[in-house]
Amino acid sequence: MNSATPFFDNENTLFARMKSACQQDWQDYCHHPFVQGMADGSLPLEAFRHYLQQDYLFLIHFARAYSLGVYKADNLEDMRSAADAVSGILGEMTLHLDYCQQWGLTEQDVISLPEARANMAYTRYVLERGMAGDILDLYTALSPCSVGYAEIGYRLMHSPDTLCEGNPYWAWITTYGGAEFQEGARKQVEQLDQLAHSRFSPERMDSLCQTFRAATRLEIGFWQMGLDCSF
Numbered sequence: 001m002n003s004a005t006p007f008f009d010n011e012n013t014l015f016a017r018m019k020s021a022c023q024q025d026w027q028d029y030c031h032h033p034f035v036q037g038m039a040d041g042s043l044p045l046e047a048f049r050h051y052l053q054q055d056y057l058f059l060i061h062f063a064r065a066y067s068l069g070v071y072k073a074d075n076l077e078d079m080r081s082a083a084d085a086v087s088g089i090l091g092e093m094t095l096h097l098d099y100c101q102q103w104g105l106t107e108q109d110v111i112s113l114p115e116a117r118a119n120m121a122y123t124r125y126v127l128e129r130g131m132a133g134d135i136l137d138l139y140t141a142l143s144p145c146s147v148g149y150a151e152i153g154y155r156l157m158h159s160p161d162t163l164c165e166g167n168p169y170w171a172w173i174t175t176y177g178g179a180e181f182q183e184g185a186r187k188q189v190e191q192l193d194q195l196a197h198s199r200f201s202p203e204r205m206d207s208l209c210q211t212f213r214a215a216t217r218l219e220i221g222f223w224q225m226g227l228d229c230s231f
Contacts, residue, residue, distance in 0.1 A: 018209050022212065028220050029148060032220060034051070034223035037227075038169035038172060038173065047228075052105065053100070054225065056097065056110045063086050069138055073135055117225075139191060144215040147189055151185075
C-alpha cells in the first residue's frame with residue numbers, strides 16, 4: 001500500500017474487500033445529499049438538528065452493541081478491545097451532547113425524542129446480527145458506521161470543494177476527519193482483520209458482505225431520515 005493511501009482504502013483488509021463488494025451502495029452512503037450538504041454548508045439547519053438528536057439515541061444502542069462484543073469475545077484481548085470501544089462511545093456521547101447544546105438542545109430534549117424508524121431499523125439490525133452470529137458478524141455490522149464516518153470526515157476535511165469558513169458543519173467534519181477519530185477507525189479495521197484470522201473462511205465471505213451491505217444501506221436510510229426530518 002502506498003504510504004499516502006488512507007487506511008480505509010487499503011485493499012488488503014477485510015473491510016476494503018467487503019466495501020468493494022457493494023461499491024454503489026458505499027458511494028451512495030459516502031456521497032449522500034446530506035453529506036454533500038454538510039460539505040458546502042447548504043444542508044438545512046433543521047435537518048442537521050434532527051439528525052443530531054437521532055444520532056445521540058443511535059450512540060446509546062451502539063454502546064450496547066459493543067457491550068455485546070465483550071460477551072461474544074472468547075479471549076481477554078477481544079474483551080478488552082470491545083470494552084475500550086464502549087468507553088470510547090460513552091465519551092463520544094458526552095462530546096456529542098456538548099455539540100447538541102450548541103444547537104440549543106439539552107440532554108432531556110434529546111432523550112425524550114421518539115426514535116425514528118430508520119434509527120430503530122439500523123440499531124436493531126446491528127444488535128440482531130451480533131446476537132445471531134459471532135463477534136466477527138457483529139463487528140462487520142458495526143464497521144460501516146465506525147469506519148465510514150472516518151472516511152467521510154477525511155474526504156470532506158481534505159477536499160478543496162468543502163466550505164470551511166462560515167460552514168456551520170465544519171466542526172462535525174473536523175471531528176470525524178480529525179486524528180483521534182481516524183485512529184479509532186483504523187483500529188476498527190485492524191480489529192476486523194484480527195477477528196477474521198481465527199474466524200474467517202472463504203465460505204463466510206458472502207454472508208459477511210450481505211451484512212456489510214445491509215448496514216451500509218441502513219446508513220443511507222439514516223442520512224435520508226435526517227434530510228427528511230422524518231420519524
